Amino acid sequence: MELAYFSGAFRLREREAGGAGVILRFARVRPNRRGRFQPLKSQEVTPAFLDRTIRALKRWRYDIVGIEEACRRAVTLPERRRFACLTFDGASKDIVTHAYPVLARHGAPFTLYLPTAFPDGVGVAWWLALEDIIARESRISLVIDGRERHFGVATVSDKYELFDFLSGWLRMLPPSDLSYAVNDLSRRYAADAAQMSRSASLDWQDLAKLAADPNVTFGSATVNYSVLSNLRDADAQREMAMGKAVAESALRRPIPHFAFPFGDRDSFRRPHVVMTEEAGFASAVSTISGVVEAQGRTNLHALPRIAWDGRVRSLRIMRVLLSGVMFPPVQPTRHARDQNAI
Numbered sequence: 430m431e432l433a434y435f436s437g438a439f440r441l442r443e444r445e446a447g448g449a450g451v452i453l454r455f456a457r458v459r460p461n462r463r464g465r466f467q468p469l470k471s472q473e474v475t476p477a478f479l480d481r482t483i484r485a486l487k488r489w490r491y492d493i494v495g496i497e498e499a500c501r502r503a504v505t506l507p508e509r510r511r512f513a514c515l516t517f518d519g520a521s522k523d524i525v526t527h528a529y530p531v532l533a534r535h536g537a538p539f540t541l542y543l544p545t546a547f548p549d550g551v552g553v554a555w556w557l558a559l560e561d562i563i564a565r566e567s568r569i570s571l572v573i574d575g576r577e578r579h580f581g582v583a584t585v586s587d588k589y590e591l592f593d594f595l596s597g598w599l600r601m602l603p604p605s606d607l608s609y610a611v612n613d614l615s616r617r618y619a620a621d622a623a624q625m626s627r628s629a630s631l632d633w634q635d636l637a638k639l640a641a642d643p644n645v646t647f648g649s650a651t652v653n654y655s656v657l658s659n660l661r662d663a664d665a666q667r668e669m670a671m672g673k674a675v676a677e678s679a680l681r682r683p684i685p686h687f688a689f690p691f692g693d694r695d696s697f698r699r700p701h702v703v704m705t706e707e708a709g710f711a712s713a714v715s716t717i718s719g720v721v722e723a724q725g726r727t728n729l730h731a732l733p734r735i736a737w738d739g740r741v742r743s744l745r746i747m748r749v750l751l752s753g754v755m756f757p758p759v760q761p762t763r764h765a766r767d768q769n770a771i
Contacts, residue, residue: 448720448727449502450491450512451751454692454734455479456519458528465585466564468592469556472519473739476527482737483535485744486513489751495538495646496686499721500712500729507723513751515539516714516734518650518688519554520547520631529639538644542688542714544654545675547630552653555611557629558622559595562614563588571614573598600691603659633679640680648686649673649710655690657697665701669708685711692716692734705730720753 456472458479474482486493491513494502499514515532517524520543532539546552563569569580569591582588599607615622639645651657651668652675660668669687676684687710689697694717705713712729719733727733735750749755 448511448753449507449723450494450499450514451720451753452496452499452514452516452714452732452734453482454714454716454736455515455517455528457521457523457739458517458531459523460527464564466560466588468560468563468589468596470740471738474737475739476531478739478742479528479531480535481744482747483515483531483537485747487535489748491751493535493537495644496540496648496712496714497646498538499732502723503721503727503729503732504725505723512721516648516688517541518692519654520544520650522629522631522635524631525635525638532644533642536644538646540646540648540686541639542648542650542686543631543636543672543676544650544652544690545672545679546653547626548633548636548679549675550627550630550632551623552626552630553608553611553622554626554629555599555607555622556596557625558611558615558620559592559599561625562618562620563592563595566618570617571595571610600656600696601659604653604655604664607659636680640682646686647676647680647682647684648688648714649676649684650688650690656695657689657701658695662700662704666704666708669704669710673708673710685709687713689713689715692736702728702730718750719756720751 455474458474458476460475483493490510492510494512494514496514496516499512502508502512515537517528517539520541524541544552563582567581567583569582571578580591582591599610602610611622614620640647649672651672653668655668657665657668673684687705689701692715702713710730712732714732714734716736717733718735721727721732
């Protein structure tokens with residue numbers, strides 16, 4: 430990507446590869462922390478980097494738009510300037526404390542996708558408990574597939590390796606098994622996963638403050654932020670419908686946009702895309718990388734997003750990614766092909 434930037438190659442293909450624009454995905458926004466073990470660092474950016482990003486988008490002549498406008502441009506003829514849509518997942522408390530002051534200062538519209546169990550104070554961010562336990566311990570024991578397993582984590586590299594393994598395993602579990610595994614770990618190692626989650630999450634009072642700003646759009650990310658692929662279809666539909674209903678009731682506004690929890694290719698399937706439309710959502714975003722094409726060539730219920738890795742600070746790399754040259758061409762959706770045939 431550095432070569433593509435300095436050679437200028439990305440500029441030659443940007444017009445054909447860049448589509449109508451891009452949707453950027455962020456999670457946590459907070460100052461740098463000390464400590465060698467930070468397995469969730471890829472999910473974080475600093476307030477200063479967010480500020481640099483917005484300034485760069487303006488300098489690169491992107492229109493910074495909300496998700497409604499992004500969806501409109503996805504189904505109309507290409508416009509002269511490309512758009513950038515800023516989105517935030519996870520309902521983290523630092524959206525209010527660190528991200529919002531930056532966004533408000535720039536007058537930048539953004540979308541916040543809510544898993545409603547978290548502002549209700551009952552959601553469990555198991556990844557925070559897992560990080561805390563592995564950081565503190567030198568040996569971890571737990572039951573995996575009915576068998577007691579023991580792991581030595583004396584070094585930082587051991588800790589990273591175990592975090593990757595256990596987080597991948599936990600993500601594959603159905604909700605009842607996930608709850609049992611997290612509770613088992615929490616009991617063994619005196620971790621209060623529920624309290625960690627409440628401390629790290631927005632509450633409805635925080636959300637009411639954000640709701641007063643017309644630049645803020647709210648979307649749903651189910652109730653419990655469950656991996657939809659691990660649920661029965663009826664349970665997945667219930668998560669979508671309940672998340673939408675709770676958010677609409679609490680915020681007193683329609684919630685027409687959705688984010689697939691985690692959002693990668695393993696976390697949802699084609700039937701879930703159909704479910705979002707049936708649930709009344711106008712759009713659904715993933716974390717599958719790509720640009721948004723114009724003229725309906727991108728499915729509004731499986732929109733790609735560029736999930737920024739907080740370990741990367743180079744705006745040059747961001748510039749190349751936003752150009753679209755690193756992503757395969759988007760195939761037209763069935764709806765778009767039918768329209769063209771007419």
